[in-house]
Amino acid sequence: MPDLLLEFFxxxxxxxxxxxxxxxxxxxxxDRLVSAGLTYEGAAAHATPRRLALTVQGLPARQPDIxxxxxxPRVGAPEQAIAGFLKGAGLxxxxxxxxxxxxxxxxxxxxxxxxxxxxxxxxxxxxxxxxRGFPWPKSMRWGAASAETGALNWVRPLHSIVATFGPETxxxxxVRFSVGGIESxxxxxxxxxxxxxxxxxxxxxxxVAKLExxxxxxxxxxxxxxxxxxxxxxxxxxxxxxxxxxxxxxxVAGLVEWPVVLMGTFDEDFLAIPDxxxxxxxxxxxxxxxxxxPKTGKLANRFILTANIEASDGGKAIVAxxxxxxxARLSDAKFFYDTDxxxxxxxxxxxxxxxxxxxxxxxxxxxxxxxxxxxxxxxPLVDANxxxxxxxxxxxxxxxxxxxxxxxxxxxxLMGKYYAxxxxxDVSVAAACEEHYKPVGPNDxxxxxxxxxxxxxxxKIDTLxxxxxxxxxxxxxxxxxxxxxxxxxxxxxxxxxGLHLRLEPALFEPLLGARVHEMARxxxxxxxxxxxAFRDLPDSLENMPVSxxxxxxxxxxxxxxxxxxxxxAEIAPIRASLLLFFADRLKVQxxxxxxxxxxxxxxxxxxxxxxxxLIVRRVEALGAFLDTEDGKNLxxxxxxxxxxxxxxxxxxxxxxxxxxxxxxxxxxxxxxLAGAIATAKIDAAKAVAAEDFAGAMTAMAKxxxxxxxxxxxxxxxxxxxxxxxxxxxxxxxxxxxxxQVADFSKIEG
Numbered sequence: 001m002p003d004l005l006l007e008f009f010x011x012x013x014x015x016x017x018x019x020x021x022x023x024x025x026x027x028x029x030x031d032r033l034v035s036a037g038l039t040y041e042g043a044a045a046h047a048t049p050r051r052l053a054l055t056v057q058g059l060p061a062r063q064p065d066i067x068x069x070x071x072x073p074r075v076g077a078p079e080q081a082i083a084g085f086l087k088g089a090g091l092x093x094x095x096x097x098x099x100x101x102x103x104x105x106x107x108x109x110x111x112x113x114x115x116x117x118x119x120x121x122x123x124x125x126x127x128x129x130x131x132r133g134f135p136w137p138k139s140m141r142w143g144a145a146s147a148e149t150g151a152l153n154w155v156r157p158l159h160s161i162v163a164t165f166g167p168e169t170x171x172x173x174x175v176r177f178s179v180g181g182i183e184s185x186x187x188x189x190x191x192x193x194x195x196x197x198x199x200x201x202x203x204x205x206x207x208v209a210k211l212e213x214x215x216x217x218x219x220x221x222x223x224x225x226x227x228x229x230x231x232x233x234x235x236x237x238x239x240x241x242x243x244x245x246x247x248x249x250x251x252v253a254g255l256v257e258w259p260v261v262l263m264g265t266f267d268e269d270f271l272a273i274p275d276x277x278x279x280x281x282x283x284x285x286x287x288x289x290x291x292x293x294p295k296t297g298k299l300a301n302r303f304i305l306t307a308n309i310e311a312s313d314g315g316k317a318i319v320a321x322x323x324x325x326x327x328a329r330l331s332d333a334k335f336f337y338d339t340d341x342x343x344x345x346x347x348x349x350x351x352x353x354x355x356x357x358x359x360x361x362x363x364x365x366x367x368x369x370x371x372x373x374x375x376x377x378x379x380p381l382v383d384a385n386x387x388x389x390x391x392x393x394x395x396x397x398x399x400x401x402x403x404x405x406x407x408x409x410x411x412x413x414l415m416g417k418y419y420a421x422x423x424x425x426d427v428s429v430a431a432a433c434e435e436h437y438k439p440v441g442p443n444d445x446x447x448x449x450x451x452x453x454x455x456x457x458x459x460k461i462d463t464l465x466x467x468x469x470x471x472x473x474x475x476x477x478x479x480x481x482x483x484x485x486x487x488x489x490x491x492x493x494x495x496x497x498g499l500h501l502r503l504e505p506a507l508f509e510p511l512l513g514a515r516v517h518e519m520a521r522x523x524x525x526x527x528x529x530x531x532x533a534f535r536d537l538p539d540s541l542e543n544m545p546v547s548x549x550x551x552x553x554x555x556x557x558x559x560x561x562x563x564x565x566x567x568x569a570e571i572a573p574i575r576a577s578l579l580l581f582f583a584d585r586l587k588v589q590x591x592x593x594x595x596x597x598x599x600x601x602x603x604x605x606x607x608x609x610x611x612x613x614l615i616v617r618r619v620e621a622l623g624a625f626l627d628t629e630d631g632k633n634l635x636x637x638x639x640x641x642x643x644x645x646x647x648x649x650x651x652x653x654x655x656x657x658x659x660x661x662x663x664x665x666x667x668x669x670x671x672x673l674a675g676a677i678a679t680a681k682i683d684a685a686k687a688v689a690a691e692d693f694a695g696a697m698t699a700m701a702k703x704x705x706x707x708x709x710x711x712x713x714x715x716x717x718x719x720x721x722x723x724x725x726x727x728x729x730x731x732x733x734x735x736x737x738x739x740q741v742a743d744f745s746k747i748e749g
Contacts, residue, residue, distance in 0.1 A: 001041070004056040004123060005164045005172070005204050008131070009188055011050070011156035015254025017137060018047035018220065021155070024135055025054050032126040037063045038119055046218045048257045049308075050192065053218060055204035059165075063116030072108035075099055085110070120165050124177045127163060131179045152180030162188050162201060172203055190214020191258055193309050215258040215310075224253035230261035231289055231304045238263065240291040240300050243279065252287055256308040262315040264288075264323045268301045270330040273337050274418050275299045278330065280408040285329045286322055336403035344423050345398035345416070352397070360470040361514060367462065368397055370513055375458035378506070382457070382499055384450035385428070392432035393455050395420060399433065413437045428452070439489050442592075446496045457493055457501070460486040465510030468578045487585040494612045503610040507578060511571045579610060586612060590619060598748045599623055605743035614691065621693035622742050630701040637707035638744045641731040644716055648728055656728035657736075664726040669706070669713045676706040677733045684740035696741045707734060 006029070013021065022045035030043050033056065041058025072085035082094055089110035091097060097108040132152065139153040152158065163184040166172025177184050187198045188207070195214035201207040208218050217223045228242075228249060235242045253259070270278065275290075275298060282288045282303050289304040303326060307318050352364035361367065372393040379389040399405050399416035416433030428451040435452035436459050438444055447453050463486050467473065474483050494501055583604045587597045603609055603618045625631040649655055665671045680699045687695035716731065718724045738744045 001058045002061055002119065002165055002167045002172070003203055004054075004059055004175075005162060005201070005207055006054040006127065007160075007162035007188055007201075007207070008052045008154075008158060009050060009160045009162070010052075010154060010158045013047065013049055013052070013155050013254075015049070015251045017155060018049075018052075018254045019250075021052055021134075021136070022047040022054075022220075025052050025130070028130045028134070029054060029126065030056060032130065033059070033123075036122050036126065037066070037116065038122060047220060047254070048216060048218060048223075049255060050257065051188070051216075051218075053207070057204075059119055061167075062118055063122060065116050066114040068112045068114060070110045070112055071100075072097060072110060074104075075106040075108065082108070120173060120175055123163070123165060123175050127175065127184075128177050128179045131161075154180075158182055160185065160188060162186055162207075164202060166203070168203065190216050191309075194258065217258060220250075220253050223256065223259055224249050227252060227256075227259045227261060227306050230259070231306075234261055234263050234304060235291045235302075238291075238302065239293075240302060241294050242304065243290045243292050243299070245283065245289060248283055248287065248289065252306045255287065256306055258308060258310070260307040260310055260315065262305050262307055262319050264303050264305060264319045264326070266301050266303065266323065266326050266330055270334060271299065271301060273330070273334050274411075274415070276411050276414055277333050277337060277404055277408065280411055281329045281333045282326055284408065286326055288322065288326070333404065333407070336407055340402040340404055340415075340419060341422055345395045345419055348398045348401045349394070351401055358466070358470075361466045364397065364400075367466075368394065370462050370466075370510065371396070371455070371458045374462055374510060375454045377509070378454045378457055378501075379450075381501055382450045382453045382497070384454045388426055388428050388451045389432075389454045391425070392429040392436070392451050393458060395425070395429065396433050396436045396455055396459070432456075439492050440485065442488070446492050448497060453493055453497055453499070457490060460489045460493075461506060462510050464490070464578060464581075465507055466514045468574055468581075469511050469514030473577075473581070483581075484585060487582055488589060491582070491586055491589055491612055495616055498613060500611050500613055503579060503582060503612070504575065504608075507575050508571060511574055511578075582610075582612070586615065590616070595619055595623060596748075598746055599626075599742070602742040602744065602746035605746050606739060617691065618693050618742065621697050624694070625697035625701070626747070628701070630704045631697070634700060634704045634707065634738075635744060635747060637704065637711065638734060638738055640711060641707070641734045642745060645728060645731050645735065648717070656725065656732050658729055658732075660726045660729040660733065664723060665730075666723065667714050669709045670727065670730060673703075673706040673710045674730060674733070676703050677730075677737045681737050681740060684737070688740060693741065700738060700741055703734070703737065 006025075008025075026043050026045035030040065033040060038059055040056050043054065043056045045052070045054045047053070070085075070089050072089070073081040085097075085108060086092070086094065089097070089112055091110055094108065097110045099106050100109045101107075131154070134154070136153070136155045139155050140157065141151045141153050158180065159182075161179065161182055161184045163175035163177070164172040164186050165175050172186075174186050175184055186201055188201055188211075189196055190199055190211060191214055195216075197214075199210050199214055201210055211218050217226065228244070232242045278299055279290045282290055286303075286305065288306075291300050291302045291304060292298065293300045303322075305319070305322050307315055309318075311318055349365065349368070352368060355364045356362070357364045357367045372390060375389045375393040376386055378384075379386045396413075396416060399419055400412060402415055402419065404415050405412045413434040413436070417430045420430035420433050421427070428449050431447075431449050432452040432455045435447040435449065436455040438452075438456060439446050447456055463481065464483055467481050467483055472481065479485075493499070583600065587600045590600055591597050599619045599622050600615070602622065603615050609615055609618075626635060645656060660674060662674065665674055680703050683699035683702075684696040687693070687699060710730075714727065716724065716727045718727065735744075
């Protein structure tokens with residue numbers, strides 16, 4: 001079967017766009033081919049800095065013939081409707097249509113035969129459309145403009161198009177079309193400098209081989225592997241090891257068509273700069289890799305670059321040019337670092353009073369103060385030293401105002417640690433300056449030092465509470481403030497450190513603080529700033545908890561006294577919404593680990609379930625229980641009881657709650673069930689209090705035979721109304737007993 005080869009040869013395509021462009025080319029062309037009835041066996045797209053290429057294997061030579069029925073107007077319809085139908089169907093007269101009965105009457109139907117076209121002609125129509133509508137993130141308008149399509153939009157000026165189609169056993173034909181004044185053909189070009197002459201190509205295998213001979217490696221994955229292998233070998237030969245960087249490797253592979261790996265050096269004096277700053281400088285400015293001395297674990301004064309040419313001097317001039325640039329950039333970085341060391345972190349804090357974090361949430365100084373207060377309150381809960389937490393929270397954002405972080409934002413936090421250590425801060429305080437941002441993703445490490453954990457929790461909870469209070473929640477795929485990541489960070493901090501934290505009370509003060517700031521913002525001229533009020537409290541509040549101080553501020557902002565109920569009414573719906581958000585994030589986390597989302601719902605449905613660690617332990621125990629025969633049968637019995645109750649309560653217009661009357665228990669099975677429920681409630685409650693959720697499930701499992709026996713031997717809807725009421729209350733007790741461990745109504749199955 002015939003194969004298709006396409007290549008678009010242009011000026012340099014930015015490396016960041018190449019992979020997406022290759023995927024788009026494959027998707028757009030193959031989708032159009034399939035829509036045209038041209039199915040295929042396989043397709044692959046590749047990109048280099050100067051070309052996008054696509055091969056589609058196993059295409060048919062022609063489209064299949066199509067028989068189509070087109071329904072027309074009703075028999076007896078106006079002449080105008082019939083004329084339009086004939087024209088659209090390509091019929092000369094209505095006699096060529098057949099009449100087809102329908103429940104609404106008789107209708108004309110045209111039987112249309114559409115013979116398939118040669119695939120090469122279809123391709124010649126598809127490809128120009130794909131080129132003209134190609135979804136480049138950024139493109140240039142250039143080339144010959146036509147009245148129909150205007151000038152061509154392409155990422156960089158397009159020089160030539162290769163388009164061939166044909167079977168393996170024959171020379172393929174050129175797919176003839178023109179885009180932007182460029183005629184398709186079978187000629188491409190090799191490496192810009194080492195083999196720029198025209199190359200005639202036939203099909204994909206021939207194309208790849210001739211490009212390789214012309215110093216072009218088409219496959220980006222192969223270029224990346226060549227760079228990685230050569231870089232490792234070159235570093236090893238010099239006694240070093242490569243510091244691998246997947247992102248940089250992918251970018252460099254998109255910058256060269258013929259990778260040549262070389263090594264350069266820089267002055268050892270620059271090794272006084274933190275390794276991460278050296279790496280960021282060399283990576284960002286010259287797209288080079290750094291190497292490590294395996295004996296010391298520190299960086300060596302070497303770097304590895306990837307050239308795009310086999311230079312006649314062995315690359316000496318290329319290396320020297322990179323060394324000059326890197327020397328200049330490292331000199332700048334060393335100056336920034338040395339300058340930063342002259343100013344202590346706390347001396348930078350006043351500048352934050354002039355930097356707005358968010359219009360509705362105040363300045364960065366106010367945010368830091370909120371984080372500090374919350375971290376101090378969380379410190380005892382995570383067994384952290386309060387004063388160390390206070391110090392770490394105060395300094396954790398200070399490095400944002402340093403020269404190095406201004407130049408390399410990716411080292412924020414890390415530089416805070418270095419500067420904190422340089423000025424003699426406690427090791428835990430310095431570590432928290434770096435680790436309070438963590439975890440920043442699902443694969444990032446979670447801090448374990450209690451000081452870092454307290455500050456990291458405070459930072460993330462303040463972010464979530466603040467944006468929830470001003471109604472800036474994530475919507476759909478949009479999450480500009482990374483609130484999903486913050487919630488997942490809180491979840492992982494608690495779960496992986498085995499920490500108990502009641503979210504409901506923990507969220508109250510941050511939410512109240514955000515509400516106070518929003519009110520205070522509207523009456524700023526009538527009251528001191530939020531932070532000034534904390535520094536100048538009335539005597540009666542000096543030793544009061546933060547929530548009382550915030551309430552005082554709320555009263556000042558609102559100009560009246562607030563009762564506890566009013567404050568709770570302000571906060572409760574926001575807090576409930578945020579707790580649901582945590583529940584959703586936890587479900588995502590547990591689902592990724594193989595847990596059932598309905599079990600999370602079943603646990604969250606219980607009142608007061610805001611300790612994420614306990615929730616997860618309940619879910620794990622519940623999942624294990626429901627995998628047993630006792631668990632499955634108890635769930636079935638519960639659902640049977642719940643269904644009967646739902647039907648009868650709807651019929652009676654009331655709930656059948658409350659303890660059943662022991663004197664009205666007649667059958668041995670209902671007496672046994674009542675006793676088993678009473679015992680299970682007590683045993684399960686004790687087990688839950690001891691956080692022994694497996695024990696609570698075991699207590700529930702003991703209900704199973706009594707529930708089975710009850711339904712086998714007892715008629716719930718007895719003729720005696722009092723007896724019926726009592727038995728419905730007994731069923732309700734099953735529902736209440738299971739709520740010791742979960743809300744079984746939320747469980748599927």
